[in-house]
Amino acid sequence: MGLDATTVGSSTVERGIRERMKATGADSVEKYWNLVCSSAVELQELVESVVVPETWFFRDNHAFTALGKLVREEWSTRNPAGVVRLLSVPCSTGEEPYSLAICLHGSGMSRFIIDAVDISERALTRAKAAVFGRNSFRGAGLEFQNNYFEKNANGYELTAGIRCRVNFERGNLIEETFGATRQKYDFIFCRNLLIYFDAATQKRAFAKLKQMLTDDGVLFVGPSEGAVAVSHGFVSTKLPSSFAFRKSGGKLTLTGEERIKDKPERKASALSKPPTSTGKMTTVRPPTPKPGIETPEPEIDLSLARRSADAGKLEDATQICLAHLRRKGASAEAYYLLGLVQDACNAKEEARELYRKAVYLQPDHYDALIHLSLLTASLGDANGARALQHRAERAKQNVK
Numbered sequence: 001m002g003l004d005a006t007t008v009g010s011s012t013v014e015r016g017i018r019e020r021m022k023a024t025g026a027d028s029v030e031k032y033w034n035l036v037c038s039s040a041v042e043l044q045e046l047v048e049s050v051v052v053p054e055t056w057f058f059r060d061n062h063a064f065t066a067l068g069k070l071v072r073e074e075w076s077t078r079n080p081a082g083v084v085r086l087l088s089v090p091c092s093t094g095e096e097p098y099s100l101a102i103c104l105h106g107s108g109m110s111r112f113i114i115d116a117v118d119i120s121e122r123a124l125t126r127a128k129a130a131v132f133g134r135n136s137f138r139g140a141g142l143e144f145q146n147n148y149f150e151k152n153a154n155g156y157e158l159t160a161g162i163r164c165r166v167n168f169e170r171g172n173l174i175e176e177t178f179g180a181t182r183q184k185y186d187f188i189f190c191r192n193l194l195i196y197f198d199a200a201t202q203k204r205a206f207a208k209l210k211q212m213l214t215d216d217g218v219l220f221v222g223p224s225e226g227a228v229a230v231s232h233g234f235v236s237t238k239l240p241s242s243f244a245f246r247k248s249g250g251k252l253t254l255t256g257e258e259r260i261k262d263k264p265e266r267k268a269s270a271l272s273k274p275p276t277s278t279g280k281m282t283t284v285r286p287p288t289p290k291p292g293i294e295t296p297e298p299e300i301d302l303s304l305a306r307r308s309a310d311a312g313k314l315e316d317a318t319q320i321c322l323a324h325l326r327r328k329g330a331s332a333e334a335y336y337l338l339g340l341v342q343d344a345c346n347a348k349e350e351a352r353e354l355y356r357k358a359v360y361l362q363p364d365h366y367d368a369l370i371h372l373s374l375l376t377a378s379l380g381d382a383n384g385a386r387a388l389q390h391r392a393e394r395a396k397q398n399v400k
Contacts, residue, residue: 094127
């Protein structure tokens with residue numbers, strides 16, 4: 001699958017194996033291992049036991065707002081008679097690709113093709129049935145539910161006009177042949193998956209995504225994956241809170257009046273250098289003011305820091321966070337964002353210390369726990385990573 005066991009929870013994997021051993025009558029791990037290696041059917045059953053779908057309609061709604069804007073103001077201008085192509089991977093039980101279809105339909109767009117891919121056959125079966133329970137509709141802004149769904153005894157059934165716009169298929173993003181014969185996509189949604197890959201698998205995944213994306217195309221990732229996208233050569237579209245990126249060298253613009261030159265947003269600074277051998281966190285120290293010269297205090301808006309990090313402006317994000325800490329005191333979110341910056345620069349020890357500070361101040365900070373778990377695993381502490389993953393899972397459940 002490509003998933004790092006420490007990020008999905010080793011106990012989840014172990015539980016899945018035990019369940020399948022019991023179901024198949026395998027009385028030892030070795031016997032079950034041999035069965036999995038020789039049976040594609042059993043391997044799929046094990047995958048199904050490990051995958052836990054977690055999605056809902058219009059999850060992280062800013063991404064869909066950005067999609068509508070980009071299609072109306074940019075894509076349609078360049079391709080007045082064309083068909084926009086979109087990919088949702090992984091698509092889980094269908095809420096994301098159906099949200100894409102509803103978004104485009106609501107924007108007056110009729111010429112679109114949506115491919116939706118997932119590794120889970122069970123998830124795809126549920127997606128194709130297009131009948132959803134209450135858990136698929138969360139938060140505010142649920143007006144679309146009345147327009148596109150009909151209530152029946154089994155739940156809320158999606159109208160046929162939207163259901164037929166999505167093509168579902170099984171696949172695995174990191175398989176060697178995935179995407180090789182596909183026509184390129186204008187927009188790819190690959191959200192909340194990449195964070196569960198180790199560094200080597202992330203590299204393979206981003207190579208695939210670049211291969212499948214048009215030169216002017218846009219990749220949407222999850223809120224915790226923006227820094228990872230930047231570190232793999234993507235550039236932010238600068239659309240607020242959308243976590244939408246284009247390939248370096250692309251030509252996508254953000255308004256119909258101007259074209260933004262595509263160039264890396266990262267500035268040459270100490271942040272782009274590898275960590276020093278001393279292990280001291282020198283990369284996030286503010287500059288020392290020169291005598292007699294007043295240095296203006298940077299902004300302290302952490303949402304601006306997040307957008308700066310999202311855009312690859314790592315030095316700007318750092319200065320905002322440091323100014324916030326000076327003026328407002330200790331802040332879990334500021335330390336977390338500083339950790340993301342160090343993470344993007346591959347300064348692992350510095351990043352881990354910053355994530356620890358964030359978790360100390362806010363023990364249920366899910367994103368900090370997840371990133372700390374990943375870093376801890378990459379530094380060779382599997383048990384510590386596993387414990388952090390469990391804490392993140394509990395924090396996520398408490399939010400619900």
